[in-house]
Amino acid sequence: MINLVYNEMLKIVRKKRLFIISAIIAVLVGLFTYAQYKHVQDVQKRLGTTDWRTQLQQQIIDTQNRLNSSGISEEWRKFLKIRLQQQQYYLDHNINPSAPGAPTFMRMFVENSIELFLPLMVMVVVADLVxxxxxxxxxxxxxxxxxxxxxxxxSKYIAMGVSISFIMLALVVLSYAISGAVFGYGGWNLPLLTGFTVQGEELNTANVHLIPQWKYLLIELGLASFVAIVVGTLTFMLSVIMRSTAAVMGIMLAALISGAILSNMVSSWESAKYLFMVNLRLTDYISGAAPPIAGMTLGFSIGVLAVWGLVALIVSFFVFITRDVY
Amino acid sequence: MTDTLVVQNLRKTIGKKEIIKGLSFSLREGEVFGFLGPNGAGKTTTIRMLVGLIKPTSGRVSICGYDLQRQFADAIRHVGCIVENPELYPYLSGWENLEHFARMLPSFSKERLQEVVHLVGLQHRIHDRVRTYSLGMRQRLGIAQALLGQPKVLILDEPTNGLDPVGIREMREFIRLLAEKEKLSVLVSSHLLSEIQLMCDRVAIMAKGEIIRIDDVETLLKEQARVYWKVDSLERAKNILANETTVLETDGMLVTGYEASQLAVWNEKLVQAGIRVSEIQPKLPTLEDLFIELTGGETID
Structure with missing residues (x-):
């Protein structure tokens, strides 16, 4: 078995796929780092002062005032207290919230690439595997x-798993190394808010708490890896069924892009939540953004993706074992 | 001689159409067995069933005593094959390709790799990318990978396809060598009749998914041998010969069957009738004639 996996990895490496993916990630990270850098400069110019500490102190005072005022709900009070904690941490540890370090950049990069960019990179490797x-x-x-x-x-499926691990690793290492050169490499312990739940129309902040950024990042990377494996498995199935790599790419791309579009307009079509492509933004559940369709939770999305992945895997093996090769 | 590959009543139905209609044959040790038929006769489908790429609808294939369906790994271990073109990984070198396939065998050694490379005479270019190989070199590399696992049965689908005359001749000699020296059973398919005639011991003639006939190439040819007569008076000669045997007329010559004991008698009769006989020419038929005869005039290509 090890020999077979070695064979498959050899083919992937010699096709220069992993190299191309690393290059694409490096270029994109470079671009985004520059964009972020420009954005930070812009914000500083708009504020008229380069001293962000006064700004932050003002925000803390605002929050304290609101806490002291009567007539706010117990829940909201709790949330504000946590916000206060976070802001105080920034001040105490000399962190500029609008000019974050490399870990923060990495977190944003993962959050933004989970739906389209990461699946795309996985497809580059998996689409022509079979x-x-x-x-x-x-x-x-x-x-x-x-x-x-x-x-x-x-052996091919295992090679896919190894490749996805490599892609995740490249994503982490490259985004950290490249953005760190501009923003600095610190910020692992930055406290972040999580635990939001959406109930009906309202954001429930009852369970909101602070966790350090490295923990937050680990959770997000785990979720991103899961998404990558599910998308990889689906692409794998198409690759088994179809002879044409272009067709595999086309179908997967159409599905992913339609997912991105659907997420913005399906709130009234409830059964669309069983489609895999509207469930890809798992990291949104951590950061507290509203899901595309009411009633979707982290557990639900992971479940839907797992079922899709499992079915795809069964279909792949069934077709591959029983098919006549002409 | 022992049978290495035995096929019994092999059938394949796709949809409602029966493509292969109950083939039975066997390969002996050390022989080259030809599979002859026009394009679309079912040669490639049959070969794909023999190597497990297509599942037969019914029937049985056994290789060195192992059933291909039930003991796939044990059976296929004794087979080396090239199905259609020798398609290898173009982005790997010849050596890497061989290593790749060797790693899929239960055991392999560097020495065996060297050995097959030398056997097919590729040692000078083996570390170049396959992309840069000529068709002949790819064909040789294909044979090298087929021989890696020291098979008992070698199955080659159209092995001389696309080769130049020198390449064809080399391939032919190589196949004979493998059968005679290494005692391999070689199954060769072709739609080129001259090919089969030159390199096979036995031949199966296929058309429309059936084997029409299996026999020694020698026997088949002898049976169908002809004698060509060149005479000055065609009409009269034809009448005389027609009394003795069946006569055909082609290109200003008369054609009769080959009957060694009768030739002198017939000639004498012609001469006595005052007909001048300038040529008596016995000819072995090409398999082409044979094929047309057996299939009732169906064309080859």
Whole structure:
């Protein structure tokens, strides 16, 4: 089995796929770092002062005043207290909230790439994993070895897992290294708010609490990896079914893009929540953004994605084992 | 001689159409077995069933005693094959391709790799990318990968396809060598009749998914041998010969069957009738003639 996985990794590496992906990530991170840098400069110019401490102190005083005023709900009071804690931390530790360090940049990058960019990178590797063997004719050689078909497919699936790990690692390392050069490498312990839940129309802040940024990042990276594996499995299934890599790419792209569009307009079409592509923004549940359709929760989305992934995996193996190769 | 590959009543139905209609044959150790038929006769489908790429609807394939369906790994271990074109990974070198396929075997050694590379004579270019190979070199690399696992049965689909005359000749000699020296059973498919005639011991003639006939190439040819007569008076000669045997007329010559004991008698009769005989030419038929005869005039290509 190790030999088979080695073979598959050799093919992926020699096709220079992982290199291309690293290059794309590096370029994009560079672009976003510059954009962020410009944005920070802009904010500072608009505030008229480069001293963000006075700004933050003013905000803290505002929050304190609101806390002291009567007639606010107990829940809201609690939330404000946590906000106050966060702002105080920024001040005490000399952190400029509008000019964050590399970990913060990385977190934003992960949050923004989970829906489209990360799946796209996964597709670059996975789309032709099986279909290229079929269209290149090497499938015939592969399947006439003294190895059972399921083992061959499993080795490809494991190679996909290894590649996704590599992509995640490249994402982390490159975004940290490149953005850190501009924003500095600190900020791992920055406290962040999480625990928001949406109930009906309202944002429930009852469970909101602070966690350090590194924990927050770990959670987000875990969720992003899960999304990457599910999208990878779906692409894998299409790659098994179809001989044409272009068709695999086309279908997956259409699905992902339609997901991004649907998320913005399906709030009244409730059953759309069972589609995998509107469930990709798992990190939104952590940061507290409203889900596209009422009633969607982190658990629900993970469940939907897991079912899609599992079905795709079963279909892939069934088709691959029973199919006649012409 | 022992049978290495045995096929019993092999059938394949796609939809309602029966593509392969109950094939049975076996390969002996050390022989080259030809699979002859026009395009679309079902040669490639049959070969794909023999190597497990297509599941037969019914029937049985056994290789060195192992059932291909139930003991796939054990059975296929004894088979080396090239199905259609030798398609390898173009972005890897020849050596890496061989290593890739060797890693899929239960065990392999660097020495065996060297050995097959030398056997097919690729040692000078083996570390170049396959992308840069000519078709002939790819064909050789294809054979090298087929021989990696020291198979008992070698299955080659159209092995001389796209090769130049020198390449074709080399391939032919190589295949004969493998059968005679290494005692491999080689199954070769072709739609080129001259090919089969030159390199096979036995041949199966296929058309429309059926085997029309299996026999030694020698026997088949001898049976269908012809004698060509060149005479000065066609009409009269034809009448005389027609009394003895069946006569055909082609290109100003008369054609009769080959009957060694009768030739002198027939000639004598012609001469006695005052007909001048300038040529008596026995000819072995090409398999092409044979094919047309067996299939009732169906064209080859």
């Amino acid at each position: 279909s290229s063997e079929a269209s290149g004719g090497t499938m015939k050689l592969l399947l006439t070895r003294p190895v059972k078909r399921w083992k061959i497919l499993l």
